[in-house]
Amino acid sequence: MSVLQTASSAIITPFFTSLASGDEVQGSTSNIGGGSNGGNMSVNLKPTHVNESCLEFLMMEMVDLMYRTTVDSENDKEAVYYKLEMLGYQVGQSLVERFTRDRPRFVDTLDVVKFICKDLWSIIFKKQIDNLKTNHRGVYVLQDNNFRWFLRMSTESGSEAAAKRSVPYLWFPCGLIRGALANLGVVSVVIAETNSLPQCSFQIKIAKS
Amino acid sequence: MNLTNSHPDLKFHYIAHTSCDFIDERAIVSGSEPADTYLGLLYTMEDLAVYGYVTNTKVKFVVVLSIPDAVIKNTDIKNLFKKIHNVYINQVCNPFYNLDGKKSIVSKKFIESIDAIGSMSSDEVVSP
Numbered sequence: 001m002s003v004l005q006t007a008s009s010a011i012i013t014p015f016f017t018s019l020a021s022g023d024e025v026q027g028s029t030s031n032i033g034g035g036s037n038g039g040n041m042s043v044n045l046k047p048t049h050v051n052e053s054c055l056e057f058l059m060m061e062m063v064d065l066m067y068r069t070t071v072d073s074e075n076d077k078e079a080v081y082y083k084l085e086m087l088g089y090q091v092g093q094s095l096v097e098r099f100t101r102d103r104p105r106f107v108d109t110l111d112v113v114k115f116i117c118k119d120l121w122s123i124i125f126k127k128q129i130d131n132l133k134t135n136h137r138g139v140y141v142l143q144d145n146n147f148r149w150f151l152r153m154s155t156e157s158g159s160e161a162a163a164k165r166s167v168p169y170l171w172f173p174c175g176l177i178r179g180a181l182a183n184l185g186v187v188s189v190v191i192a193e194t195n196s197l198p199q200c201s202f203q204i205k206i207a208k209s
Numbered sequence: 210m211n212l213t214n215s216h217p218d219l220k221f222h223y224i225a226h227t228s229c230d231f232i233d234e235r236a237i238v239s240g241s242e243p244a245d246t247y248l249g250l251l252y253t254m255e256d257l258a259v260y261g262y263v264t265n266t267k268v269k270f271v272v273v274l275s276i277p278d279a280v281i282k283n284t285d286i287k288n289l290f291k292k293i294h295n296v297y298i299n300q301v302c303n304p305f306y307n308l309d310g311k312k313s314i315v316s317k318k319f320i321e322s323i324d325a326i327g328s329m330s331s332d333e334v335v336s337p
Contacts, residue, residue, distance in 0.1 A: 094302040100265035101294060105236075105246060183266045183308065 059149055062087070063168045081171050088175020093183040095176070099123060100184070109206060112184045113140050120180055125149075138206040142177075143199070149173075150198035159196045166197055177202055221273060224259060228252075228271045232261045247287050262290040268297065289326070296322040 066080045099119065106112050117129035121144075131143035149169060155162040170192035178190045187207040194200040231251040248261035253276070262270040270293050272286065300306060300319045314320070 090304065090308075093308050097264075097266055097301040098298050101298065103246075103265060105263070105265055185267050 056149060056152070059169065059172065062172065067168075080168065084168065084171040085175035085178070088172040088177075089179035089182070090175075092176040092179025092181075095120065095123070096180040096183045106184065109138075109186055110134070112181065112186055113142075113204065115184075116177060116180055117142055124176070138208060140204040140206075141201055142204065143201040145199045147194075147198045147200045150194075150200065153197055162197050163194045166194060167192075170194065170200060170202075174202065177204065181206075224254065224257070224273055225271050228259055228261060229269065231259075232263060232269050232271075235261065236263055247283075247290060249283070249286075260286050260290075262294070264294060264297075270294070270297075292326050293323065296326070 063080075063084065066083050070079045070083070100115070103115075106115065113132070113134075117132050121127065121129050125144075125148040127144075127146070127148070129142045130145045131141075133141040133143070150166060153162060153166055153169075155165060174190040174192050178188055181188045181190075181204070189205045189207070191203045191205075192200060193203070228251055232248060235248045235251070246262060246264060248263060251259045251261045251271075253259070256275055258274050258276050258281075260272045260274070262272075264270075270290055272289060272293075274281070296319060299322075300314060300316055301308060303316065306314070306316065
């Protein structure tokens with residue numbers, strides 16, 4: 001089981017790296033950037049092009065996979081949540097390691113959260129977070145009004161049912177945010193909720209030091 | 210200080226530990242200016258110069274050089290740290306590496322890359 005998870009995160013990190021560095025090539029055969037060592041030491045690296053549809057299919061299938069392969073029926077939801085979130089956690093850590101390389105250092109926690117809202121979101125979803133709210137006591141709410149991975153999701157029974165069914169697809173992005181924060185030195189808990197697709201919001205609770 | 214007889218690398222472990230204190234001193238960010246990742250020359254000891262570099266993810270790199278006769282340029286050391294950082298990033302992106310595990314890195318590829326950087330001639334150091 002753990003091999004499956006590490007293999008999935010091995011494929012996902014180069015996807016994001018390529019999306020950041022190159023353009024998307026919709027609807028054509030893709031060229032997936034090399035394995036687990038997605039980066040390269042030389043500066044003259046041509047950006048690897050990756051099909052964004054592949055990434056969306058991978059995300060969809062990943063949630064499905066976790067449900068299919070989790071045998072324990074009692075703790076089903078917890079186990080699936082844990083697996084998807086930890087997957088996102090590790091990918092978030094790697095992403096942050098790679099993309100904070102040439103930046104000046106962060107001043108405080110708000111700086112870190114702003115980095116996530118602007119830079120990290122642009123890398124993964126090609127847009128920034130639409131709304132950031134904070135109570136200045138360690139709780140931040142990030143709102144995305146047009147969540148990229150929800151753009152092609154719908155059900156025949158209307159938006160409320162769709163919102164309920166889309167919750168597992170938010171667990172991986174939760175882990176992504178938590179991993180990114182953790183590697184930058186901020187311990188947190190991230191909860192996601194959605195009222196109507198494609199809008200969703202992530203609530204970050206930062207542990208008191 | 211005669212540590213080299215008991216264990217050849219012990220001296221460098223000692224240097225690395227004392228460097229941590231120096232790095233913590235230098236890394237305190239003053240409010241107005243944006244902090245840089247390269248910390249420059251930390252200190253010198255006998256015939257060794259110690260340089261420090263801290264990443265945004267709070268990982269510290271320490272480079273210990275024996276002081277040559279020629280002057281070492283800051284840009285050379287910065288490029289050196291850039292290469293080390295790249296190798297480290299590749300290691301972290303390896304899904305089989307647990308970042309929170311608190312174990313030292315045992316990957317062969319990582320060790321080989323770092324050794325390759327260490328044995329680079331001075332001409333190669335200049336190019337990023």
